[in-house]
Amino acid sequence: MVDPTQAGMVALGAGIAVGLAGIGAGMGEQAIGAAAVGAMAEDEKFFGKGLLMTVIPESIAIFGLVVALILLFVF
Amino acid sequence: MLKPTKMTRVVIAGTKDIMETTISTLHRLNVLHITDYTEESVDFRIGKPLKPASKFSEYLLSLRAISNQLGIMQKEPTSKHGSKELPSQVDEKITTLQKEVSSRTDELRAIEFRIKEKEDLISAVKPFFGLPLALDEYYGYETVKVYPGYIDTDIEPGISKITKNYELFAGEHEKRKIFALFVPKVFEGDVQKLLQEERSYVEIKVPELKGNPPIILDGLTKEVTALRERHAAIKSELDSIKKEYSDFIMAADEYLSIETQKAEAPLRFATSPNAFIIDGWVPSRKYPEIESRLLENTGGMVHLARINEKTDDEDIPIELENPGPAKPFELLINTFATPKYKEIDPAAVVFITFPLFYAIMLGDIGYGIIVAIMALVVKNKFKTGELNALSLILLLSAVLSVVFGFIYGEFFGFPVFNMEEEGEIVHGILGAGPAIAGLHLPIHRFGEVQLLLLITLIIGIVHIFLGLVIGFRNIAVEHDIKHAIFAKGSWMMILIGGVAAISKLMPAMMSKSPVPLSDPILAGGLVLGIIGVMLLIKGEGFISVLELPTLLSNVLSYSRILAIGLSSAGIALAVNTLAMDLFIRPDGVYLGKGILLALAGVVILFIGHLINLLLGILGPGIHSLRLQYVEFFTKFYEGGGKKYAPFGYNRKYTEE
Numbered sequence: 001m002v003d004p005t006q007a008g009m010v011a012l013g014a015g016i017a018v019g020l021a022g023i024g025a026g027m028g029e030q031a032i033g034a035a036a037v038g039a040m041a042e043d044e045k046f047f048g049k050g051l052l053m054t055v056i057p058e059s060i061a062i063f064g065l066v067v068a069l070i071l072l073f074v075f
Numbered sequence: 076m077l078k079p080t081k082m083t084r085v086v087i088a089g090t091k092d093i094m095e096t097t098i099s100t101l102h103r104l105n106v107l108h109i110t111d112y113t114e115e116s117v118d119f120r121i122g123k124p125l126k127p128a129s130k131f132s133e134y135l136l137s138l139r140a141i142s143n144q145l146g147i148m149q150k151e152p153t154s155k156h157g158s159k160e161l162p163s164q165v166d167e168k169i170t171t172l173q174k175e176v177s178s179r180t181d182e183l184r185a186i187e188f189r190i191k192e193k194e195d196l197i198s199a200v201k202p203f204f205g206l207p208l209a210l211d212e213y214y215g216y217e218t219v220k221v222y223p224g225y226i227d228t229d230i231e232p233g234i235s236k237i238t239k240n241y242e243l244f245a246g247e248h249e250k251r252k253i254f255a256l257f258v259p260k261v262f263e264g265d266v267q268k269l270l271q272e273e274r275s276y277v278e279i280k281v282p283e284l285k286g287n288p289p290i291i292l293d294g295l296t297k298e299v300t301a302l303r304e305r306h307a308a309i310k311s312e313l314d315s316i317k318k319e320y321s322d323f324i325m326a327a328d329e330y331l332s333i334e335t336q337k338a339e340a341p342l343r344f345a346t347s348p349n350a351f352i353i354d355g356w357v358p359s360r361k362y363p364e365i366e367s368r369l370l371e372n373t374g375g376m377v378h379l380a381r382i383n384e385k386t387d388d389e390d391i392p393i394e395l396e397n398p399g400p401a402k403p404f405e406l407l408i409n410t411f412a413t414p415k416y417k418e419i420d421p422a423a424v425v426f427i428t429f430p431l432f433y434a435i436m437l438g439d440i441g442y443g444i445i446v447a448i449m450a451l452v453v454k455n456k457f458k459t460g461e462l463n464a465l466s467l468i469l470l471l472s473a474v475l476s477v478v479f480g481f482i483y484g485e486f487f488g489f490p491v492f493n494m495e496e497e498g499e500i501v502h503g504i505l506g507a508g509p510a511i512a513g514l515h516l517p518i519h520r521f522g523e524v525q526l527l528l529l530i531t532l533i534i535g536i537v538h539i540f541l542g543l544v545i546g547f548r549n550i551a552v553e554h555d556i557k558h559a560i561f562a563k564g565s566w567m568m569i570l571i572g573g574v575a576a577i578s579k580l581m582p583a584m585m586s587k588s589p590v591p592l593s594d595p596i597l598a599g600g601l602v603l604g605i606i607g608v609m610l611l612i613k614g615e616g617f618i619s620v621l622e623l624p625t626l627l628s629n630v631l632s633y634s635r636i637l638a639i640g641l642s643s644a645g646i647a648l649a650v651n652t653l654a655m656d657l658f659i660r661p662d663g664v665y666l667g668k669g670i671l672l673a674l675a676g677v678v679i680l681f682i683g684h685l686i687n688l689l690l691g692i693l694g695p696g697i698h699s700l701r702l703q704y705v706e707f708f709t710k711f712y713e714g715g716g717k718k719y720a721p722f723g724y725n726r727k728y729t730e731e
Contacts, residue, residue: 048410052704055697059628062635066528069641073524 014068021064028057076423079416079716080358080394082108084386087353087369089377094351095125098340100372102333104365105723105730108392109355112345122341129366131338134169135331141172142324144180145317149325155730156326165327168320175316177310186306190680193299196282200295201289203281205246205253208291210288213255220263224255227275234258237265253279324645326728333724335702340722354391356719388416394719400471402424403464411704412714412716417552419711420547421703428538428707429699433472436532437642437649438520438697441487442688448677449692469696484508484517490646492517520637520644527637537708539626542710543567549711561614566710570608570626575600580627599629630704636702639694643687650683 034049085107089097101107112121135715144588206223213221219364234241234256258266270276274633310710337598345352357365362381369377395405397420404422407429414420418653450470457463484491484503492508494501494517509514547563579597583590591597611619662665668675 051697052701054703055701059632059635060697062638063631065638065642066631066634069524069528069638 005049010071014071015060017067017071018061021061021067023062025057025061026061028060029054032057076397077419077421078396079414079418079420080396081360082152082391082394082416082721083358083359084382085355085362086380086382087355087377088350088380089373090299090350091346093373093376094341094344096373097351097353097369097377098125098337100369101365101672102337102340102723104361104368106357106361106365107353107354107720107722108354108357108719109340109343109722110390111343112352112354119345119347119352122344122346123341125338125340128335128338129297131331131335131551133523134165135328136167137173137336138328138331141169141176142328143443144176145324147317147321147324151323152728153322155610155726156323156330156728157730160727161327161330163330164323168323169327173326174288174321176313179316182478183306183309183313186309190299190302190306193295193302194265196284197295197299199282200284200292202248202253202279203484205248206244206630207246208244209286210281210283210291211285214283218260219257220266220267220291221281222261223254223256223279223281224270225251225253225275225277225279226273227268228271228273229253230256230269233269235268237269238262260519265708272646322728329724329728333726333729336722336724341498345594350619351706355722358394362515372587384390389715389717391717392418392719393716395420396424397422397426399565403467404429405462406443406461407468407700407703409718411708412712413716413718414712414714415716418549418716421545421708421712424541424545424707425703429468429703430472430475432534432636432699432702433638433695434475434479435534435701437489437643437691438473438479438483439485439644439691440477440491441485441684442691443476443480444644445474445688446476446692464729471694472699474695477662482516482518483520483644485520485644485647490517490519493518494522494524513698520641521648524637524641527650531633531636532630534636535630537568537635538702538707539710540567540570542707543570546711549713558614561610562712563612565607565610566611566626568603568622570607572602572604572607573626576604632706633699633702639698643691643694646687646690647684651689654680654683 030068033054036046036054039046087101103246115121143658200210202225203213203223213223231243234243238258238530240259241262244255246253290663342350345351345354351585366379369379395408395414397405401423404426405420407425408414408420434443437446447470450466451474453462453466454470459468480486481491484494486504490501490503491505492503493506494503503517510516517527543563543566546565547559549561550562575596575602579591579594582646604644606622608623654676658668658679659665659673661672666673
């Protein structure tokens with residue numbers, strides 16, 4: 001267990017994990033999202049594939065979220 | 076299930092006089108996937124289209140043009156046309172339609188052009204409202220030059236320096252100063268220079284019209300109104316034509332498409348001066364039907380042969396074959412890629428895993444019920460096609476979400492069963508939770524993060540292992556067992572070995588106790604993993620070591636099942652807490668702060684849950700699909716098969 005006086009640090013760590021991971025995922029998604037919209041402008045059938053490609057970097061955000069969850073609930 | 080439909084290669088040969096009968100029989104059966112004949116030789120050439128082909132396609136062209144002009148949309152058929160009556164009507168009706176529609180659309184376009192013209196004139200006339208002259212007073216002079224325009228500064232001093240012989244009118248239009256300057260043509264150059272030096276000067280053109288601006292404007296406006304009325308009248312005439320003929324147009328379109336398809340079929344055959352040969356594929360179970368029908372209709376004049384010689388698997392068309400409930404999931408497979416003939420068709424696996432992942436993520440009774448209702452509405456609206464398949468997938472997922480909602484004890488984020496939170500009992504809607512098979516409900520998501528995280532990772536390991544097993548089978552069938560062991564067996568060993576080792580290592584590291592190297596599970600896992608890595612390097616080269624970490628990230632990726640669910644449940648909880656504790660039931664008293672604030676609370680509840688519901692359809696759907704595509708399919712799926720496209724037509728608006 002974490003020392004009660006350090007509990008705030010755990011919360012901070014969780015916040016940083018989610019926040020930075022989110023920024024990273026966003027940076028990845030911006031390029032893919034732009035390309036996906038471009039592809040869709042050419043052919044609307046790319047909607048499904050584009051949407052799927054766009055969420056691929058979302059893993060990074062989810063890893064951050066998982067780290068935060070482990071910090072908050074497991075430790 | 077799991078394997079694409081078995082196909083048989085058929086070659087059909089006959090004399091040219093029965094070609095038409097053969098074509099229409101095959102077209103009606105709608106089972107033969109024709110392989111186009113491409114290599115011309117001395118004896119056999121690509122066939123020529125039947126006679127009516129050009130006529131039919133001409134009709135089709137004009138019909139499509141008409142339907143475009145009328146803006147006819149595809150819709151579900153109200154009644155079916157018999158194809159007996161259509162041929163006699165097509166010629167006459169299309170000619171009349173063409174006359175009626177094209178004359179009207181031409182007129183519409185002309186009217187639109189004139190309206191535009193008049194409107195341009197109107198906007199050109201308007202500025203002259205600010206000046207006290209009739210329009211014909213601005214032009215037609217031989218020795219006088221006229222400058223009408225906008226200007227902000229006073230130009231009179233400048234002009235009077237050039238000449239005293241001028242006339243200047245000034246006024247205002249829409250808060251901008253407007254002027255008209257009349258000077259003798261001899262001073263044209265100087266005045267031009269003066270004006271150009273003024274930055275605020277903007278020239279305006281005088282429309283060549285006669286009379287006072289207000290009167291002209293009045294006349295123009297009346298003309299535009301009249302034109303618009305005519306426009307609307309023609310539009311409504313076109314609408315009534317559209318209403319009357321839209322059924323016919325769609326039926327005729329279908330009839331003509333079918334006839335064109337039939338007439339152009341010989342382009343895919345090999346023909347000699349007197350005979351033809353059709354090469355193609357039929358689902359094996361349908362071969363007897365095609366044989367008996369063809370022989371019957373042609374009086375035994377046609378010859379069919381089943382070809383058993385080995386062909387390239389790539390030439391075989393793929394039709395996925397799955398039992399009813401799993402059928403809609405073929406959509407998800409085909410969106411990714413069509414499998415090859417000898418590959419496993421994973422639709423049946425996705426049928427189980429997709430709704431399961433979706434439900435574990437969404438897991439709320441209320442949301443599940445609403446999504447199910449939405450899916451039912453879409454399903455009833457679209458009886459066929461992709462949207463129908465999608466709605467069935469969603470329906471199944473939603474029903475399963477309700478089940479998981481019970482397990483988690485969540486109804487729009489409210490607790491369904493009593494549960495303990497930080498030592499206090501939170502009362503649920505249904506009171507104490509039941510115990511099913513030793514499992515005491517609810518297993519609340521916020522309370523059991525550790526357990527659920529472990530479960531999702533186990534799901535991931537099992538799912539990936541299943542993918543590797545299928546990949547093993549695919550490679551064993553396509554190449555041999557040895558290849559399969561190097562390419563997939565090695566990964567299985569690494570996965571199992573890694574899992575065994577980590578399951579022992581992690582607890583030891585967490586509790587800071589010495590690593591129990593003598594533990595048989597840890598040692599066995601390590602050995603298995605190392606053997607796997609060695610096999611992998613031998614099979615795929617040293618570079619494959621770089622791929623090892625992807626296995627870890629693949630497994631961790633399944634933690635999204637928990638993460639997405641927690642975020643959805645978290646939003647629901649936040650909305651509920653906000654609305655209930657602050658507005659509807661402050662300090663534990665219902666309507667404690669008056670009815671208006673309580674109503675605001677209801678609005679917050681509604682909007683919050685609506686947003687969460689939309690996210691709840693999109694998030695779990697996409698992420699569940701992603702786990703299939705990225706984590707699962709990459710372990711075995713190559714794809715690249717040719718889709719089975721039988722020669723025929725699914726009639727919608729006509730019947731035979």
